[in-house]
Amino acid sequence: MxxxxxxxxxxxxxxxxxxxxxxxxxxxxxxxxxxxxxxxxxxxxxxxxxxxxxxxxxxxxxxxxxxxxxxxxxxxxxxxxxxxxxxxxxxxxxxPNVFELVIVNIMLSLMIIVTVSDIEYKVVPNVVLLVFAPFIFGLRVFLPLLSDEVIMSTGEALTGGVVGFLFMWLIAWYGKMRFKQDALGGGDIKLYFVIGLFLGIRLVFLSLFFASILGIIIGRLVIKKMNPIPFVPFIFFGVIMTYVFGFDLLEWYLSLF
Ligand SMILES: [Zn+2]
Known part of the structure; x- marks a missing residue:
């Protein structure tokens, strides 16, 4: 067609x-x-x-x-x-990777729902994460990402989820200590478990890097009056950028040494 x-x-x-x-x-x-x-x-x-x-x-x-x-x-x-x-x-x-398309479509669906919730109400609903997480978990763990040049192992997906979650938890804890206010919601932290599973340990941090850069730019320049700024749209952007460019960027970066 x-x-x-x-x-x-x-x-x-x-x-x-x-x-x-x-x-x-x-x-x-x-x-x-x-x-x-x-x-x-x-x-x-x-x-x-x-x-x-x-x-x-x-x-x-x-x-x-x-x-x-x-x-x-x-x-x-x-x-x-x-x-x-x-x-x-x-x-x-x-x-033509049909299995990967299924995972990507599920991930896209989750991200659209939580982005809307975050924009409208500043929450990432637990129940949505609970419904989607097992699918992403199951698919990523049992069907490693296979593109032309990239294979993501089960271990890589799992550690990505755990490390993504812990890292976000640490940022939230630090933010609370340092600034005496919640910088990140609990939903953002749990969401990063699913994102970590999806992207794997090699890419999970890169997505946060993209999200933060855009978050800082938009936060400073455009929406000063919105407080707190919903962070999930930036996370969504970070995940997309990382999924598309992540492995190439990583390869380029490692080639510098
Ligand atoms: Zn009417």
Whole structure:
């Protein structure tokens, strides 16, 4: 099949998933059920199917609730668009390695949910980590990452998870000692166990490096008024950068010596 057609299909299911993950990320911290039909925040009436089409539904319905005219926030189509795009990029980056695509899609799903939760409520819900962690754990431990040149062993995934968790815990502990306030939430620390499993011991620190750099830049320049800044979006960025460029960067770095 033509790559453009595949790209559109993947974008479509990616944005449908993201739409659902956005809903999960926004409902779980409020302990709302995740299986009900989508209703308008204002009038609580059921949103018609065409307004739920990812990205386009927002424009078809004129950015308003069809019942009460309440404006629909632009963040929804943005989440859906970015999510769909990430699924497309993941597909073309990872294929033809189907097993790795499964792991990457699961990881992407987890990261989208916790990013939305963190942006909206500054929390990483435990229950989401508990649902996703066993899948990442199982797949990474029993199906080592196999790309053209990279093999990630079971031990590497496991130590990545444990070390990632401990390192974040240490940063949080230090931050609390030094600044007398929580720099990192408990959710961020637990999330790093899963990220460590996914990236492995060789790359887990690099992702934190990318996350911190972007976090510092954005934190200083753009969103001074948001306090505390949600850190998970930066972690997400760090994980993506590391997954795509990590092994090449590592190879380049080691070649300097
Ligand atoms: Zn309404």
């Amino acid at each position: 033509d790559n453009v057609v595949i790209g559109f299909i993947v974008f479509f299911y990616g944005s449908v998933f993201t739409s659902f993950f956005t809903l999960i990320g926004m409902r779980i911290p409020n302990e709302e059920p995740i299986n009900g039909r989508s209703v308008c925040d204002q009038c609580r009436k059921v949103i018609p199917w065409y307004a739920l089409i990812p990205v386009f539904g927002y424009f078809i319905s004129g950015a308003k609730c069809v019942h009460c005219g309440e404006r629909i926030a632009i963040k929804y189509p943005i989440y859906e668009f970015v999510g769909g795009l990430l699924f497309v990029l993941a597909y073309f980056y990872v294929m």
